[in-house]
Amino acid sequence: MLMMLFVALAVLVVRTPLFAQTKANVSIGAGLVEQYHLGFNLEMKQWQVGLILGGNENVGYSRRTAGWSLAYHFWGQNNKYAQKNWYLSTGMNYLNRRIDFFEYHHFFINTRLGRTFHFSPKLGLAVEAGRLFDIHSRYLFDSKNYPDEWFMCGNDSRFSTAYSKASLNAKLIFRL
DSSP: OHHHHHHHHHHHHHTSHHHHTEEEEEEEEEETTTEEEEEEEEEETTEEEEEEEEEEEETTEEEEEEEEEEEEEEEOOOSSOSSOSEEEEEEEEEEEEEETTEEEEEEEEEEEEEEEEESSSSEEEEEEEEEEEEEEEEEEEOGGGOSOGGGOOOSOEEEOOOEEEEEEEEEEEEEO
8 A cells, every 4th residue: 555655656746847847868977076987867947966976996096986966057058958058066975085005085065167068969068167175084094904014003093174176077968
């Protein structure tokens, strides 16, 4: 009974006019915090909600990222696509960096101004620039795997900072 109620509610919500106008797209891109990433976005008129997963792997060094964003397209007309060109975006990013025996965890809030270049109704390029605000950071030292025992300084150190830095991102958009 509960399952039938849930399915009926889901059908009613999806059939609302807001979701009738929803379009989906996937993206592939690169950014200063996002690294190389894949994204999934839902477009609802001039609003856009997105998720990303990304990373970068090298010898002795790795980065993994995840994040979400909310964007509003506010200016600029285009004859190839209904969504406006210029947008403001905000969201949150998580970054995990591992360098040799240190592991860093960061949570950022981002604010960005972006421009989408529509090449066709199915293909576009988005470029964004803005600021990241580090709201929480933590680093861990992996002392049990460190080769020099004299350097063991404990395996857990924490810090919290409040700093900001520039943010850049570019992504190729494929509309479904």
